[in-house]
Amino acid sequence: MSNINFLKPNKENLNLFLALGALFFFLGIIDFCLNNFYEKNITGFLPRFISFFTPLIFGMIGLHLIRIEYSGIKFLDEINKNINTNNFNAALSVSIIILIIFGVAPLLNWFILDANFVGDTKEACTGGGACWVYIKVWFNRFIYGMYPNAEQWRVNATFIIVLTLMGLGYFFPAKFKKYLTFYYVIFLPIISFLLIYYLISGGEFGLEWVETGAWGGLSLTFIVSFFSLIFCFPIGMMLALGRRSDLGVIKYSSLSFIEFWRGVPLITVLFMSAVMFPMFLPDGTYVDKLIRVIVAITLFEAAYTAEVIRGGLQALPRGQYDAAKSLGMGYWKMHLLVILPQALKLVIPGIANTFLALVKDTPLIFVVGLLELVGMLNLAKTNPKWLGFSMEGYVFAGIIFWIICYSMSKYSQKLELKFKTDR
């Protein structure tokens, strides 16, 4: 037990240093918690400037005391290696831990501990936390928009059928694998369109007609994203090929098309489809708002997809083109069988990002008066019976969008790994 040097913690007095270090560290945390949540300043006797920083100072001393190399305790070594390599790192770590406590505790209170879950009216919300009753009461509106309650099974049925059809592709027997592209690119969109036309929109087979203005909520988000996604991909591919064409007309028209859509904000494109486009139609014709919106978003995102795919095309070595040509392949055969499969594989992350951007852009359709999830939230919060719950609504929508987008990006990462081949 001789010469304990507190400036250089060592292995001999391991337990002493560990105990002292933990003591200081938790003293810092407790000081911070007392200060913030119970308004008791246990270091109040110190000058204000110093007492403000005491949690940080205590935490740093604590981490300094347990910074012992090769202590033999696995957990301690892990801590030292990851968050406690030197004083600067320790300071950062302590600050982050304090910040997390500072942020998470009130959030937890708001989300769960003080929140209200039961009841059907605004009066049920008495706690200081979130009023999830609001979400519960408005849930149907947030998912289906103004779609009549009695008819909502039609939306559900459509989504279940489409999802099942999408899933079916996964179980295709190996023999039919070559039809998979056809299935996804042509068959599925047509079926989905027919389903939406006859089942969701209705008007035939004894189903009540529901105008597109009444569609809304999350289901509309899905409908708009689904069709725009399906159409923007082939259009983007054609544009990308067109941009690299040898024919000047095709090349420059693709180029100006792409640059135009990429240069303007989506909101102005939607404005254009809403107020400018009808001006160019013959008198008396009318194109449904929803279709105009889908076309606008499709063209807009197609330009971005085109640039991403062009990146993939450019990354392929010339030899691939030459080899395909020397086998006597024509333009289409070469691109469909040799170039595009390789190029698309390279740009999976970029395409995923474009698709994510598309999904995140769908709330913008509020400018033409279509109310998907975010639009419905804005409508609901102006309801005189339910004033003052905008926070809950936005958090709810944020969580839903986050789940959708995050799972999409994770899935794309998986795809990327799956198709990764070493070249």
Place this chain on the structure above:
Amino acid sequence: MNAQVNMDNRGIEFGFGFLSQEASFDIQFSLIDYDGSRSYARAYLVGLLNTLLVSFIGIILCTILGVIIGVARLSPNYLINKTASFYVEFFRNVPLLLQIFFWYFAALRALPMPEDAPLIFGSSYMTIKGLYTIAPVWNNFDVFFIALIIALIVIYFFNKFAKRKQEEEGKQYPKFFISLGIFIVIPALTFIVGGVDLSWSFPELKQLAKTSFTYEGGLGIPPELIALTLALTLYTATFIAENVRAGIQGVGKGQKEAAASIGLTPSQVLKLVIMPQALRIIIPPTTNQYLNLTKNSSLAAAIAYPDLVLVFAGTAMMQTGRAIEIVAITMATYLSISLTISVFMNWYNKRIAIQEK
């Protein structure tokens, strides 16, 4: 032409003459003199400047935040690393419009009324009606401004000189500190000899009616601008952080080791070897993000911040009914901003591209 028939039916004529007519609507927030008696062209200019203002602030803030987060994602410290990834994954996957709504309708609405707002930093009030802070009051501002420009010119020539010295004689000057010194000293001199004078005007609470209060004097920043800037910054910074991370990771490990082995100090390695190469990877996608930010600022229309889209494609179009001309002008404006920046970027890319022999 269908458009011609339709316009005739509605009694609209095609033409840009309406731009010089009186706008007769008010704009909440304007950088230049404006009132209802000015022309539509003036209203257009107000909207354009507001768009550029929010983009400019957003670009500066998101660059700072993005670089910090990007570097933090490479930190060996587990906590910092994970916190930074959490930030990126969180803000990137929530639609920007939702974030803007959240800040504007939910977060900023929870702030106190002007009469209850506490004093922050002895100078500012954060209220439901916006941020009120101190404003500089300049005397002879133009002298100061000229001094700033002179300082920049001097710095430019000094750097050129230092570079030539380094190439010819291998002599290195502390370029950054000398530049900073010039930048501070020359404008500071004008306070002594140029008659420049700076004082601060503080916001003061003023009662308008029995229950209605506001602040006078100082600088008032409307909540729309705050919400928009916050959302744009937090959202775009995630993409910039990813670019920064990719750029630094993209510089091979061998570069670092080679630089260290010829005796450069760690700060020299960073400054002379890593950063020039990383910037080459970082800058092109980051400019794209700046462009996106500028285009995304058009979402301002959703929370009534008077930007180009709201003022011109919104109010002005409602009043004049000239859908084709106004949408065309708006799109052309954004298009020319985008194209200008991409032309500049192409030129810059060519300049910094690796010169292969």
